Amino acid sequence: MLAHATIAAVSEVAEDVLVREWRALLARHAAVYNALETELRQRHCIGVSEFEALERLAGCEMGKCRGSELTDTVHLSQSAASRLVARMERDGLVERSMCEMDRRGIFVVLTEKGRERYLEAKPTHRAVLAATMS
Amino acid sequence: MLAHATIAAVSEVAEDVLVREWRALLARHAAVYNALETELRQRHCIGVSEFEALERLAGCEMGKCRGSELTDTVHLSQSAASRLVARMERDGLVERSMCEMDRRGIFVVLTEKGRERYLEAKPTHRAVLAATMS
C-alpha cells in the first residue's frame, strides 16, 4: 500500500513537472513570437513565417527550394504554406517556377527584392531574439 | 583588428546559439501543441485554449474568475479571449455573471458540465504531454 501510494505520488510529481514545463514553453513561445511578429511586421512588412521562409531560401543553393521543403520549414499545414508562398509571390519576394524533374512540384525562388528584405529583417530578428530569449 | 574580429566571431556564435534555441522552441511548441489540439479536439471537443481556461477555472475558488485573469492565462489577445469565453458559454462549459465589485467586469463561472469536461480531458492532456515532451 505504501509502495502504491509512493508510486502514485511520484507519478503526480512527474506529471506536475511536465505541466510546468509545458506552461513555461507556452509562455516563452508566446512572448518571443509576439515580439517577433510585431517588430517584423512593423519594420519590414513580414510575419514570422515569411521570415522563416526567406531565411530558408537564403540558405539554399541558388535561393531556390521545393515547395514541400518550405512546408517542412515553416510550422504550418501544407495549405497554409501554399498560401504563404502565394502572398510572398504577390509581394514580389519570391517566384514560383516549374520543377522539370518532378512536374507535380514547384520551385520557390528568392527574388532580389526577397533577398534584400531578408537582409534588412535579419538584424531585427536577431535583436528581438537577444532581447526576449533571456 | 584581431580583437575586433574575435569579438565579431563571438557575437556571431552567440547569435547562432540563440537562433538554434529559437528554432528548437518553435519545433517543440508545434509538435506538442498540434498533438494536444488534435487529441483534445477529437476526444473531448475542445482545443488547447479551452483546456487552459478550464484548468484555470477548476483551480479557482468557487470555479470562478475574472475575465481579465482568463485573458492572462490563455496566450491570446483580449478579443480572442472574449470570444473563447463566448464559445465556451455557448457550449455550456461556463457562464458569465456580473461582477458586483467592479461593474465593468465579469466573472466567468465553471458549470458542472465544464468541470466534468475538464476532468475527462485532463488524462488525455497529461498523456499527450508525457508522449510528446520527450
Place this chain on the structure above:
DNA sequence: CGACGCTACATGCGTGTGCATCAAAGTCCA
C-alpha cells in the same frame, strides 16, 4: 501497357485571430 496508389500543390469553406474601436464603469486629482 494500364490500373492502382502515393505525393505535390492549389483551393473552397468554416472558423479563429489580432487590431482598432466603442461603451460603460472605475480612478484620480484639481
Place this chain on the structure above:
DNA sequence: TGGACTTTGATGCACACGCATGTAGCGTCG
C-alpha cells in the same frame, strides 16, 4: 464635485489557419 484618463469587455473587420478535397504527375506491379 467634475472632467480627464484608465481599465474592462464586446464587436466589426480583414486576414490567416486547418481540414477536406480536387487535380496532376510519379512510381510500381501485374
